Amino acid sequence: MSALDVVLWVAVPYVAIAVFVLGHVWRYRYDKFGWTTRSSQMYESRLLRIGSPLFHFGILVVLLGHIGGLVIPKSWTEAAGVSETAYHATAVALGTVAGVATLGGLAILIYRRRTVGPVFSATTRNDKLMYVLLALTIVLGLAATVVANLAGGGYDYRTTISPWFRSIFYLRPDPDLMAGAPPLFQLHAISAMALFAIWPFTRLVHMLTAPLGYLTRPYIVYRSRDERRAPRRGWEPSR
Amino acid sequence: MRVMAQLAMVMNLDKCIGCHTCSVTCKQAWTNRAGTEYVWFNNVETRPGQGYPRTYQDQERWKGGWELNRRGRLRLRAGGRLKKLLTIFANPLMPSIQDYYEPWTYDYDRLFSAPVGEDTPVARPRSLISGEPTKISWSANWDDNLAGGPELAPSDPVLRKVSDQVRLEFERAFMFYLPRICEHCLNPSCVASCPSGALYKRTEDGIVLVDQDRCRGWRMCVTGCPYKKVYFNHRTGKAEKCTFCFPRVEVGIPTVCSETCVGRLRYIGLVLYDADRVAEAAATPDEKDLYEAQKSVLLDPHDPRVQAAARASGIQEDWLEAARRSPVYSLIFDYGVALPLHPEYRTMPMVWYIPPLSPVVDVLTGTGNDGEDAGNLFGAIDSLRIPIGYLAELFTAGDPEPVRLVLRRLAAMRSYMRRINLGQDRDESIAAAVGMSGRQVEDMHRLLALAPYDERYVIPRAHAEQGAQLEELATGCSLDYEGGPGMAGPFGEASGRAAPIAVESFHALRERQSGEELEEAPDLRGRINLLNWDGKGTPEGLFPPRRNGGEEK
Numbered sequence: 001m002s003a004l005d006v007v008l009w010v011a012v013p014y015v016a017i018a019v020f021v022l023g024h025v026w027r028y029r030y031d032k033f034g035w036t037t038r039s040s041q042m043y044e045s046r047l048l049r050i051g052s053p054l055f056h057f058g059i060l061v062v063l064l065g066h067i068g069g070l071v072i073p074k075s076w077t078e079a080a081g082v083s084e085t086a087y088h089a090t091a092v093a094l095g096t097v098a099g100v101a102t103l104g105g106l107a108i109l110i111y112r113r114r115t116v117g118p119v120f121s122a123t124t125r126n127d128k129l130m131y132v133l134l135a136l137t138i139v140l141g142l143a144a145t146v147v148a149n150l151a152g153g154g155y156d157y158r159t160t161i162s163p164w165f166r167s168i169f170y171l172r173p174d175p176d177l178m179a180g181a182p183p184l185f186q187l188h189a190i191s192a193m194a195l196f197a198i199w200p201f202t203r204l205v206h207m208l209t210a211p212l213g214y215l216t217r218p219y220i221v222y223r224s225r226d227e228r229r230a231p232r233r234g235w236e237p238s239r
Numbered sequence: 240m241r242v243m244a245q246l247a248m249v250m251n252l253d254k255c256i257g258c259h260t261c262s263v264t265c266k267q268a269w270t271n272r273a274g275t276e277y278v279w280f281n282n283v284e285t286r287p288g289q290g291y292p293r294t295y296q297d298q299e300r301w302k303g304g305w306e307l308n309r310r311g312r313l314r315l316r317a318g319g320r321l322k323k324l325l326t327i328f329a330n331p332l333m334p335s336i337q338d339y340y341e342p343w344t345y346d347y348d349r350l351f352s353a354p355v356g357e358d359t360p361v362a363r364p365r366s367l368i369s370g371e372p373t374k375i376s377w378s379a380n381w382d383d384n385l386a387g388g389p390e391l392a393p394s395d396p397v398l399r400k401v402s403d404q405v406r407l408e409f410e411r412a413f414m415f416y417l418p419r420i421c422e423h424c425l426n427p428s429c430v431a432s433c434p435s436g437a438l439y440k441r442t443e444d445g446i447v448l449v450d451q452d453r454c455r456g457w458r459m460c461v462t463g464c465p466y467k468k469v470y471f472n473h474r475t476g477k478a479e480k481c482t483f484c485f486p487r488v489e490v491g492i493p494t495v496c497s498e499t500c501v502g503r504l505r506y507i508g509l510v511l512y513d514a515d516r517v518a519e520a521a522a523t524p525d526e527k528d529l530y531e532a533q534k535s536v537l538l539d540p541h542d543p544r545v546q547a548a549a550r551a552s553g554i555q556e557d558w559l560e561a562a563r564r565s566p567v568y569s570l571i572f573d574y575g576v577a578l579p580l581h582p583e584y585r586t587m588p589m590v591w592y593i594p595p596l597s598p599v600v601d602v603l604t605g606t607g608n609d610g611e612d613a614g615n616l617f618g619a620i621d622s623l624r625i626p627i628g629y630l631a632e633l634f635t636a637g638d639p640e641p642v643r644l645v646l647r648r649l650a651a652m653r654s655y656m657r658r659i660n661l662g663q664d665r666d667e668s669i670a671a672a673v674g675m676s677g678r679q680v681e682d683m684h685r686l687l688a689l690a691p692y693d694e695r696y697v698i699p700r701a702h703a704e705q706g707a708q709l710e711e712l713a714t715g716c717s718l719d720y721e722g723g724p725g726m727a728g729p730f731g732e733a734s735g736r737a738a739p740i741a742v743e744s745f746h747a748l749r750e751r752q753s754g755e756e757l758e759e760a761p762d763l764r765g766r767i768n769l770l771n772w773d774g775k776g777t778p779e780g781l782f783p784p785r786r787n788g789g790e791e792k
Contacts, residue, residue, distance in 0.1 A: 220427065
């Protein structure tokens with residue numbers, strides 16, 4: 001276990017998590033006005049209508065796949081009667097479809113952002129950095145899967161990467177598990193951690209306020225003129 | 240019964256001359272910022288015409304407002320909650336900038352920087368969206384005064400509903416202006432469409448607002464509003480809309496559009512309504528009954544039972560008094576001449592309109608008849624199907640009867656008052672023919688033609704019990720322009736918070752009370768601010784120099 005391994009697989013993850021969490025708290029407290037999707041649909045919607053749903057639905061499936069692969073221990077799925085071959089086949093099939101959809105959607109969106117004048121001029125440096133890291137993470141992740149499967153029966157990340165991922169959250173980090181992983185998986189993880197570290201400071205924050213509450217709230221929202229300011233003592237309205 | 244108060248407006252279309260003063264002053268006050276170049280919280284459209292954004296009234300296409308489902312219950316025309324969330328990544332019903340218009344500026348610098356040459360330099364138009372040279376081909380009032388009439392006006396969605404005859408009659412066109420602001424609906428579909436719950440209706444005065452801190456730019460409100468009066472600020476990525484000038488009405492003065500209206504055609508007043516009955520009324524099965532249903536939700540402020548219920552819901556006496564004096568209530572109920580705009584959208588709009596009699600009078604005068612004689616006018620109103628049909632599509636979901644009644648009342652008022660002006664006897668029969676008394680006609684004439692400022696705008700102030708907090712309602716720093724010294728925070732405008740004024744005053748006061756010397760203010764440049772001179776010291780220039788050369792104290 002080299003010093004680099006400790007830095008990469010112990011220090012960096014905790015820094016990334018801390019920045020991700022505290023960054024969101026800070027941004028929410030001080031920059032609610034900036035917390036938006038900053039949609040560019042007004043400028044162009046023909047390409048967006050294909051690219052955006054392709055990307056977003058793709059990445060949601062990818063997210064579910066990562067939860068399934070990283071968070072759920074192998075022993076649980078096996079206890080449920082799912083064999084490694086069955087798991088692997090499903091993961092590769094679903095992952096490839098979702099991954100290709102995500103990457104295709106992202107490609108359309110980046111093409112649109114570069115070629116449609118108004119969209120390009122509304123793109124900030126912050127956006128560009130975010131796009132680079134996002135694309136890099138997705139490409140590396142997809143490449144790692146594809147390369148591992150082309151080379152042979154795939155890579156069983158559930159015996160190395162997943163336990164390492166969970167060990168971070170158990171506060172008993174085990175960098176050795178990750179040190180032996182194939183380089184593409186390692187690069188994917190590093191790129192992802194960088195993405196999480198800049199996440200709170202980019203427009204990606206919109207993900208954290210996905211409006212699921214809309215499904216259950218009443219349609220019409222009433223609010224008092226200023227609900228935050230209850231009348232001070234001695235200033236209550238007269239009857 | 241849950242009584243709520245609502246600030247409402249009435250516009251008397253007979254008096255609108257289409258001068259756009261309301262639009263311009265509103266724009267100067269609210270939407271003269273980057274990202275809102277194309278936004279007009281108030282706009283004036285020529286009717287017949289396509290409107291702004293183009294053909295916004297075509298709900299088959301834009302799917303704004305509410306509709307009834309098979310079980311007769313209200314649902315958003317653009318789809319339910321789940322459908323909204325599934326189409327959130329690319330809203331299929333969102334108007335593009337071209338549907339409004341691409342805002343532009345001119346390359347003025349060219350006029351000065353062009354080299355000497357044969358030709359006069361020209362300031363070319365440039366798009367404010369892409370920055371590229373552009374060709375101006377549409378704007379918020381491109382078809383003003385029926386410009387481009389025969390080609391553009393037939394695409395008016397309202398006109399298409401009326402009849403084919405219109406096309407033939409176009410030579411003898413009728414025309415009027417329709418100023419539009421947000422309707423501040425009782426059943427707002429924009430609020431219902433907002434996934435984040437950022438849009439809300441204020442309980443005190445019914446004004447519909449967007450919480451800029453909660454809006455996430457999902458854009459569903461733009462689709463939800465059938466009047467297309469919620470706009471997307473493409474720079475900040477947030478929705479913005481008409482605020483009914485709440486900072487003004489809270490202190491009892493009218494909105495900017497009303498204040499500056501040259502024709503004095505706007506009225507602002509309070510109405511009381513039963514919030515529990517709104518959904519039921521909006522779900523009235525027959526569209527043509529919606530006008531009456533909407534009226535039935537409003538409550539009579541003179542009724543003691545309504546007053547008692549209003550007090551129980553926390554409405555203050557001065558607001559009840561304002562509701563009793565409301566010109567809006569009078570125009571809707573006492574005189575019965577104000578109609579809602581497109582009640583068939585089922586949003587219960589609260590900006591009401593007095594339909595214009597002028598098109599009818601003009602046609603009548605054009606045929607050589609006395610356009611202000613009651614008999615002639617009544618006859619013309621009954622026979623001129625197109626104006627009536629068109630107005631009915633705008634104000635009563637196609638039912639011509641209420642429009643006819645309103646126009647007859649306006650016609651009766653003209654003839655009745657003309658007799659008085661000419662020194663003839665009051666003719667009660669004219670008033671009786673439209674179900675009014677002569678007294679009522681004169682009162683209505685006073686309100687429509689003569690009413691001074693405080694009768695047209697009866698706006699109760701927001702409650703002063705919160706006065707102590709008003710100090711904290713800082714209106715932002717004048718240095719907060721882009722790149723300015725007041726520009727706070729790494730995320731641009733409005734990121735971070737300003738120090739509360741109370742804290743600033745506390746420090747300033749302490750400094751002044753405990754400091755030895757009067758603080759030298761560098762930017763006063765030798766002048767003295769007498770307002771904060773507290774008798775300490777003798778600032779230079781405040782007193783004439785002593786003659787005897789004695790030492791200064």
